[in-house]
Amino acid sequence: MKLENKELIVKRPYKEVYKCEDAIVKVFEESHPKSDVFNEALITARIEETGLDIPKVKEVFQVDKKWAIAIEYKDGKTLEEMMESDKKNLEKYMEDFVDLQLEIHKKTSPLLKGMKDKLVRQINSLKELDATNRYELLTRLESMPKHNKVCHGDFNPSNVIVGKNGKMTVVDWAHATQxxxxxxxAMTYLLFALKDQDTADLYMKLFCQKSDTPRQYVQQWLPIVAGAQLAKDNELEKEFLMKWIDIIDYQ
Structure with missing residues (x-):
């Protein structure tokens, strides 16, 4: 695939994302592991096979020795943009957002990697926590019920595209697990709370109502997923996440 008429839309330390005609193209730095690029394409293909209507993988290729993934382009605005520009309808948008997440959770994909294994690796990699705190998090994780539902892993309004017809499409499945x-x-709640606590609380209320899940049960996951998010080593999030990792608050 040739990168013609490309428009840079996102720039991160390890990748650049372009809009190219009918595709979104992620171009990764040369230092980015080749296996991670192919794994992201594979995860996305696995999600396609569940029947969810998501942007499909078109191609994995190289650009100037850098690996790249081309994914189908979906026209529209992000749900995040709509929430910010139309705040009086925030609750309606949030209801649609939660409904969409619950539709994802109805799916299974037996060949997706397990969430628990990923969380264990992330917690074990934490340099900010001593062995005692890592042990506490891993013990808590081991005690939690094991399910096999499709989980996005980074489900937030910036990853939901709303088309002109109102149809919502979820993008960026690189972190998906079962x-x-x-x-x-709990991860979605934290992502909201990093920006605005009131919005996070609205999300939690609606998720628990619509899924018939006790709030206390979701809260039990918060220290665990905060540890996983901390492993991504975002300096701006570190202080906030460390507060959520305090085990005592959720005993």
């Missing part, structure tokens, strides 16, 4: 839906919800 596991416990309430852990996925």
């Amino acid at each position: 596991g416990n839906a309430s852990a996925d919800a």
